[in-house]
Amino acid sequence: MKNNSPKHIALKTLIKHKHYLLNNYTDLRRIIESNQFTIIEYKKHANSEPVSELIKRLRIENETRQKDSFIYINNNLKFVFINADIPDEDKCSLLRHELGHICDPDLKNSNPQNSSIEREEFANEFSCYTKNPGISFKLYVLIMKKWKLLVSVLMLIVSILGLSFWINSLIIKPTKSVTTAASVYENFDNIFYVTTSGKKYHRKSCFIVKYKTNVTQYTLDEAVDAGYAPCMICNLE
Numbered sequence: 714m715k716n717n718s719p720k721h722i723a724l725k726t727l728i729k730h731k732h733y734l735l736n737n738y739t740d741l742r743r744i745i746e747s748n749q750f751t752i753i754e755y756k757k758h759a760n761s762e763p764v765s766e767l768i769k770r771l772r773i774e775n776e777t778r779q780k781d782s783f784i785y786i787n788n789n790l791k792f793v794f795i796n797a798d799i800p801d802e803d804k805c806s807l808l809r810h811e812l813g814h815i816c817d818p819d820l821k822n823s824n825p826q827n828s829s830i831e832r833e834e835f836a837n838e839f840s841c842y843t844k845n846p847g848i849s850f851k852l853y854v855l856i857m858k859k860w861k862l863l864v865s866v867l868m869l870i871v872s873i874l875g876l877s878f879w880i881n882s883l884i885i886k887p888t889k890s891v892t893t894a895a896s897v898y899e900n901f902d903n904i905f906y907v908t909t910s911g912k913k914y915h916r917k918s919c920f921i922v923k924y925k926t927n928v929t930q931y932t933l934d935e936a937v938d939a940g941y942a943p944c945m946i947c948n949l950e
């Protein structure tokens with residue numbers, strides 16, 4: 714079953730025309746015209762000759778006097794009439810309403826010149842939803858409209874990340890060799906020295922053992938097992 718709720722039709726219309734809301738005259742005019750309707754702006758009094766001719770020919774003098782907007786359909790003639798003398802904001806509200814009638818799936822079965830309360834409600838709800846379709850919908854359309862931009866921003870981020878990884882790998886290489894040197898140094902450093910009368914074990918570089926020839930070498934475990942304590946001067950503690 715088709716979803717013909719005014720909300721659904723309103724959002725579908727917005728998606729089709731890539732708008733996240735309809736709040737300006739130019740957009741509304743474009744969408745109405747893309748539905749093969751011509752917008753005619755009329756005045757309550759003193760219309761230009763072509764407009765008053767048209768009104769006379771279509772026999773809609775009463776409508777133009779009584780209403781601020783209405784649609785006219787007769788075979789291939791499709792018009793949206795709107796009062797030229799009202800503020801733009803009001804024109805937009807009325808055009809949204811008339812667009813609601815135009816997009817109403819029930820339009821074919823109803824008489825637009827004298828439509829039922831249900832069809833009027835449909836057009837009013839359509840107008841509400843196209844004016845304010847909700848934040849999540851706006852976000853959706855924004856993403857839909859700007860996806861190319863979003864994709865290129867993402868690509869840019871990915872390539873910046875890739876580039877920084879590459880640069881990092883270049884920097885890390887020498888660091889690695891330094892690490893290797895350090896571990897070799899550590900291996901040498903794992904040998905400690907104790908003087909013949911000493912109670913402490915020292916690093917090779919410690920001045921206490923440095924210039925002595927009579928020293929014994931131990932590994933750390935051996936030195937600890939033999940009861941020697943770490944030297945405070947060479948920072949073994």
Ligand SMILES: [Zn+2]
Pocket residue numbers: 810814828832833836
């Ligand atoms: Zn209406």
Ligand SMILES: [Zn+2]
Pocket residue numbers: 914915916919920921944945946947
């Ligand atoms: Zn020492």
